[in-house]
């Protein structure tokens with residue numbers, strides 16, 4: 397079967413975008429899972445953190461589903477939504493659109509460039525809840541905001557929230573960030589464990605200065621990624637709750653793949669977050685996939701570059717230089 401795709405990224409959290417609306421691929425969820433497992437494999441010729449499937453929607457301009465590289469489906473992906481948002485807006489020739497995701501219909505719009513010549517999109521991260529049942533996190537309490545989880549760590553203080561995919565966040569020092577703590581903790585809560593039966597995205601946050609944080613995320617279903625959009629949004633909200641940043645104000649969020657901006661809004665006790673950043677297209681390709689063969693054989697038939705990476709690398713340089721001060 398011939399499949400067209402676009403390799404894209406948000407802060408170098410990279411995805412393969414497959415549009416199911418024009419071509420009748422007839423994928424079921426087993427095929428989507430198999431595609432994610434095989435095409436995202438870093439040993440293969442493509443490799444990615446996940447696959448974004450664009451599909452027709454009855455309630456929005458398009459539907460989007462995200463499969464992690466381990467073949468599991470996630471309810472939301474912020475960096476991926478910027479890429480999907482750009483794809484849908486350019487396809488419909490509009491500057492803004494509404495995308496149906498697993499739990500909400502979310503606004504996406506073209507935004508003033510975050511750095512020169514970088515295609516930039518703003519996406520809505522919502523709904524946000526602190527209810528532990530939503531993650532789920534199995535503790536005998538309703539929420540966990542700036543508290544310890546003794547089963548996980550004596551030294552770290554955590555906040556758990558869904559945006560709506562599940563996140564466990566902790567504010568750390570430079571030494572803690574550079575230690576093995578995040579790996580040990582993330583492997584524990586993403587393996588068989590009693591606290592997080594569905595696993596969780598684990599973020600270590602460093603507060604750099606007012607209006608500026610660094611976030612490192614070990615993603616459920618993937619492992620460490622260069623950045624996680626929902627994690628950066630959740631982390632910004634946590635720093636606002638701590639009084640380190642302000643509601644309504646854009647916060648620069650640095651990550652291992654660049655930087656984005658997040659702004660947290662609160663209306664009638666309800667939070668929502670704007671995530672603003674690059675939506676970079678790397679190349680388009682056509683692949684030949686043989687679903688009938690054991691191990692799903694793939695071959696890249698055509699590949700064409702978008703030439704957007706050189707400009708993006710300038711943003712990365714700028715982010716690296718800024719971070720070297722801390």
Ligand SMILES: N[C@@H](CCC[C@H](N)C(=O)O)C(=O)O
Pocket residue numbers: 409462464469470471472473474475476561562597615616617618621623624625626627
């Ligand atoms: N990279 C994403 C999040 C992808 C889903 C996540 N791994 C999960 O399973 O919840 C982002 O940019 O938000």
